[in-house]
Amino acid sequence: MDNIVGKKSSLSWAVNISVAVLVILWLIPTIGLLVSSFRTADQISTSGWWKAFNSNEQNIIVRTANPQTQKIIDGKYVIEGMLFSSEKEMTIRVWGVSSRAIDGYIPGETAKLTKGGEITLRGDGHYRMINENPFTGSRGMRVFVTAPMAPEFTLDNYRKVLFDPKNVEGMGKAFLSTLTVTIPATIIPILIAAFAAYALAWMQFPGRALLVAFVVGLLVVPLQMALIPLLKLHMHIGIGKGFLGVWLAHTGFGLPLAIYLLRNYMIGLPKDIIENARIDGASDFKIFMKLILPLSFPALAAFSIFQFLWTWNDLLVAKVFLLDSSGQTEVMTAKLVELLGTKGGNWEILATSAFVSIVVPLIVFFTLQKYLVRGLLTGSIK
Amino acid sequence: MQPIIQGLLMISASVVFCLGYYYLSNWLLDNIFLPAHGKNINRNISLANQIRPWLFLFPALFALLVYLAYPVLETLRLSLTERHAYGDEWVGLANYAQMFNDQKFWEAFRNNMSWLVIVPAISTGFGLLAAHLTDRIGWGNAAKSIIFMPMAISFVGASVIWKLVYDARPVDQDQIGLINALYLFFGGDAPQTWITMSLWNNLFLMIVLIWIQTGFAMMILAAALRSIPEETIEAAIIDGSNPWQLFFRIKVPQIKGTILVVWTTITITVLKVFDIVYAMTNGHWGTQVLANYMFDKFFRGNDWGVGSAAAIVLMLLVTPIMVWNVKHARKEMQ
Numbered sequence: 001m002d003n004i005v006g007k008k009s010s011l012s013w014a015v016n017i018s019v020a021v022l023v024i025l026w027l028i029p030t031i032g033l034l035v036s037s038f039r040t041a042d043q044i045s046t047s048g049w050w051k052a053f054n055s056n057e058q059n060i061i062v063r064t065a066n067p068q069t070q071k072i073i074d075g076k077y078v079i080e081g082m083l084f085s086s087e088k089e090m091t092i093r094v095w096g097v098s099s100r101a102i103d104g105y106i107p108g109e110t111a112k113l114t115k116g117g118e119i120t121l122r123g124d125g126h127y128r129m130i131n132e133n134p135f136t137g138s139r140g141m142r143v144f145v146t147a148p149m150a151p152e153f154t155l156d157n158y159r160k161v162l163f164d165p166k167n168v169e170g171m172g173k174a175f176l177s178t179l180t181v182t183i184p185a186t187i188i189p190i191l192i193a194a195f196a197a198y199a200l201a202w203m204q205f206p207g208r209a210l211l212v213a214f215v216v217g218l219l220v221v222p223l224q225m226a227l228i229p230l231l232k233l234h235m236h237i238g239i240g241k242g243f244l245g246v247w248l249a250h251t252g253f254g255l256p257l258a259i260y261l262l263r264n265y266m267i268g269l270p271k272d273i274i275e276n277a278r279i280d281g282a283s284d285f286k287i288f289m290k291l292i293l294p295l296s297f298p299a300l301a302a303f304s305i306f307q308f309l310w311t312w313n314d315l316l317v318a319k320v321f322l323l324d325s326s327g328q329t330e331v332m333t334a335k336l337v338e339l340l341g342t343k344g345g346n347w348e349i350l351a352t353s354a355f356v357s358i359v360v361p362l363i364v365f366f367t368l369q370k371y372l373v374r375g376l377l378t379g380s381i382k
Numbered sequence: 383m384q385p386i387i388q389g390l391l392m393i394s395a396s397v398v399f400c401l402g403y404y405y406l407s408n409w410l411l412d413n414i415f416l417p418a419h420g421k422n423i424n425r426n427i428s429l430a431n432q433i434r435p436w437l438f439l440f441p442a443l444f445a446l447l448v449y450l451a452y453p454v455l456e457t458l459r460l461s462l463t464e465r466h467a468y469g470d471e472w473v474g475l476a477n478y479a480q481m482f483n484d485q486k487f488w489e490a491f492r493n494n495m496s497w498l499v500i501v502p503a504i505s506t507g508f509g510l511l512a513a514h515l516t517d518r519i520g521w522g523n524a525a526k527s528i529i530f531m532p533m534a535i536s537f538v539g540a541s542v543i544w545k546l547v548y549d550a551r552p553v554d555q556d557q558i559g560l561i562n563a564l565y566l567f568f569g570g571d572a573p574q575t576w577i578t579m580s581l582w583n584n585l586f587l588m589i590v591l592i593w594i595q596t597g598f599a600m601m602i603l604a605a606a607l608r609s610i611p612e613e614t615i616e617a618a619i620i621d622g623s624n625p626w627q628l629f630f631r632i633k634v635p636q637i638k639g640t641i642l643v644v645w646t647t648i649t650i651t652v653l654k655v656f657d658i659v660y661a662m663t664n665g666h667w668g669t670q671v672l673a674n675y676m677f678d679k680f681f682r683g684n685d686w687g688v689g690s691a692a693a694i695v696l697m698l699l700v701t702p703i704m705v706w707n708v709k710h711a712r713k714e715m716q
Contacts, residue, residue, distance in 0.1 A: 012518075019515045019525050022508075026529045026593065029543045032560060036546065048558050049546075180389035184396045191400045196442030203435040209715055211439070216711040218450045220704045222654045224673050225693045226449060228686055229456035233448070243392060252449020255442055284434055285408040313536030315657045316677075333538040337661045340542065347546065347558070354542040358535050365534035369527065376598070377605050 036351040038153040044347045053151050059102060060147070063140035064119075064127060070135050077117075077134050083125040083143060090147040092123050102144035113141070121145075157352035171353045173328075174335040178312060178357070180243055181322065181331055185250035185311040186304055192251065193258030194300065198288050200259065201266040202274060212263070218256040226253070227320050234321065242329065245321040253317070254307045264378050265299035266292060302375020305368050309361050332357035400441070407437045454697065461690035477687035487692070489668060490675040493584055494699075497655060497671065500585070502648040504592050506641060509599025513607055514629060516600070526604065530597035537594070537657030544590045545662060548576040580668045587669055590658050595651065599644045606640035607633060646703050653699055672696050 035049040043052065065081045072078070084090055096104035097111050097119065105111050107123035117131030121143065129135065161171045199205075200212055226249070234245045269292070277287050293300070311317075315333040322329050330338075336357060339350050365372065411433060416426040461477055463470040481487045512529050516522035532540060549559030550573045557563040562573040577583045610633060618632045634641070656673035663669045665678065672692055679689035 015515050015518055019512070019519055019522070022512055022515070023525050023528050026532065026596075028560070029547050029593070030531070030535070032546055033543045044558060047556050048560065048563050050560070050563075176389065180392070183389075184393045187393070188396055188400060191397070191404075192441045192445065195404055195438040199435040199438035203438070205432065205435040209712070211443075212715065213708045213712055215446070217704050217708050218446060219707060220650050220700045221450050221454060222673075222693070222696050222700060224654060224656070224676055225457045225697055226453035228460065228680055228690065229453040230449065232456075233452075247396065248445075249449065252445045255445055256450070259442060283408070283412065284438075285404070288438075309534055313539070315536070315538050315660070320681075333536055333657075336538045336542060340545065340661055350542055351546070354539050358539045361534040361536070362531070365531065366527070369530070373601050373605075376601055 033351050033354060036347055037157055037355045038155070039348065040152075040154055040156070041346065041348045043152070044351070052153070058147060060145055062143055062145060064129060064143060066140045067135035067137055070129075077131045079127075079129040079135060079140075081127060083121075083127060083145065090125065090145075092121065092125065092145045092147045095121055095143060095145040097141070097143060099142075099144065103146060119143070157348045158356075161349060161352045161356060170330075171332065171335060171356055174330050174332045175356065177322075177329050178331045178333075181246050181250070181318060182308060182311045184243075184247045185254070186307045188247060189251045189254040189258050189307060190300060190304055193255055193262055193303070194293065194296070195288065196255075197259050197262035197266055198284075198292055200263045202292075203284065215256050215259050215263075219260060221256075223253050223317065227316070231320055241321060241323065243322065246318060249317050249321045250307075250311050250314070254310065257306065258303050261303050261375060261378060262296060262299050265296055269295050298371060298374055299378065301368065301371040302378070305364060305372045306375060308364060312361050403441065404438070408434070411437065457690045457693050457697075460686050461694050464687050473687070477691040481688050481691045484688075486665075486670055487675060490665075490670040490672045490692075491695075493668075493670060494653065494655075494672045496584060497588055497591075497652050498649060501588050501591050501595065501652045502645050504588075505595040505648050506599050506603075506645050508592070508596045509644065510603050510634075510641070512596065512600040513604035514633075517604060517607060526597075526600065530601055532594045533597050535594070537590075537655075538661050540590050540594055541658050541661035544586075544593075545577075548586060550575040577663055577669075578667045583663065583667055583669055587658055587662055590662075591652065591655060595648050599648065602640060602644050603637065606637040610636045646706075650700060650703060653696060 032049050035052050036044050039049065039052055062083045064083070065079055067079070069081075070077045070079045092107050094103040094106055096102040097113060098104070105121070107121060110118050110120040112118050113129075113131075115136070116133055117129060117135065119127055119129045119141070121127045125145075127143070129141070162175075163172065200208060200215075230249060230252075231241075234240060234248075239245045239248070273291060273295075274287060277291060282290070313333065314331075315337065318331040319334055322331065323334060332353070336350075336353055339346070339353055411430050416430040416433075417423075420426075460470075462472065462474060464473045464476070512526070516525045516529075519525070535543070546558070547560050548562075549557075550562050551557050551559070553572050557566060557573055559573075561576060562570075566573060576586050579586075614632065614636070615628065618628055623631065654673055655671055656677065659665060659669055659671050659674045660677065665671070665674045672695065676689050676692040676696070679685045679692060683689070
């Protein structure tokens, strides 16, 4: 469009950069958590996640083998060995024998020891201590080494959070609870709303316009209004706290949007098809099942995604209508808030648990985005 | 495995129950009560057709009445009564008076109002900017996807994500929160605990919601921008308007209606904001908001009267939007 007057937008590079900045700003917080969920507790609490990819230097203290292992070679006392366990491969950059000069020597050099004798350390951690007199003491000597550590990531957090049977976090169970809440709470309102939307769109009866207005009005009622009255009602009629109560609550709260979206879509379906079917003698029930439902697939999909995301991500409804004293039915969002409170410092558990709860909606979001956007547009542009 | 099977059973039972209701009620109507044969065939068919809409509507209407309409009235009643062991006592406006004398309520109200101004404004602004910019580049759709992504993340998940961003460590340790690391890098003297910093902490909580809502605004505004007729834009360009004029004088006025819709939709979300505050500060350090205040009164203070009064305040705040919505919808139907 900007080319029409012949000047290719000189701002084009500025646009690209601005969008890139926006995208990075929007992505970075999530990346931070994702990266953190693959780091050990130690790594998370000692360095920022953005340093996870650097091979950052670490100062570590290791001990040589203890003096009992010394041998006599050519009349001298010798201790030989390896500073690191064999799994870890490290290359020492500098090292030292006293805490005051931890970078006193480079690999291959020989250090004089204050208690007599000397030590030679190679870059790969092999050392050789030589002394005229026997080495004494019960423990090995401390050696300070500085070595770059390769970036290291671990799946341990996920194993711990999801599968560890002893694990008190119980995120695995919460995952199942969330799933049990979400699926019926998505399917039931769609079914109910689809029938109602069909009636409101294609059936003639007195008071139809008023009912549509009623539904639109209910769209914005804050669900906070409903918490105490409904909890009272559930307790009174014996539903109590549990999955049934949550399904019903989610159904009630999701219905206005569902009816509104589906009605708006159905009313746009071609009139001829439906009237032809009526003339051919099809009942409303048949028209609905055979014609309207398949034709409304995009709207049904859009609402299912909304309702799925909304129920999966919900905290308030689950907290009020589901959580009983047994604590067996906690959903993931509730679990996360609890972890935030009690384990504010345990970022490895927190980050991993958060990611477990986020990943399903993200998958749904990225695979079904097309329908979601279409649904948003029918919902708000009209 | 047990809970999975139990869950699956419950799921199929509920679906079968729902479908069964519609099928059975229609079958009963057509075959038993008002059969489309016999001597009253015409009367039966027309009666059946009058009843059928209500069969279709009944479950939805019932759920709407019980789960949304009744609670509004019941909350109103509760806000005017005091709960005692021997029953409810009518106390008139005493709960409201008590609430209006509560410092915490006014703090929540003030905070809600500043959320109400700042979050929709910034989200819509950023959304408009992102919509406009991403429309003009090759990788715009990928960029949109990423800015839209936080929509899929729960408020609680987002709170965890941002809590890490705002994290503060003692001054002698490496910072693991991005903001503090940047703050120190650009010459800050000591790491700050952002979410306890009064007044400013509200802004830091708002950023979480802005981060979530901007994508929503962007998606809808992008569609609106694309629906502006090309002739209008061509005409403006031929008349020599520069990109700024084109955007602010031509495009923005054309999508005013959509901007308003986006703004109000975000406003409703903001009014009800609960999870973020509950998860990040629980209303401490001067960050209380109405929904969390209400939750506090209901479930920790066990004071249903004042809790309901707060809910009614929330309801009153959304009522103008509700009235406007209904008017708008009625106009459209005619």
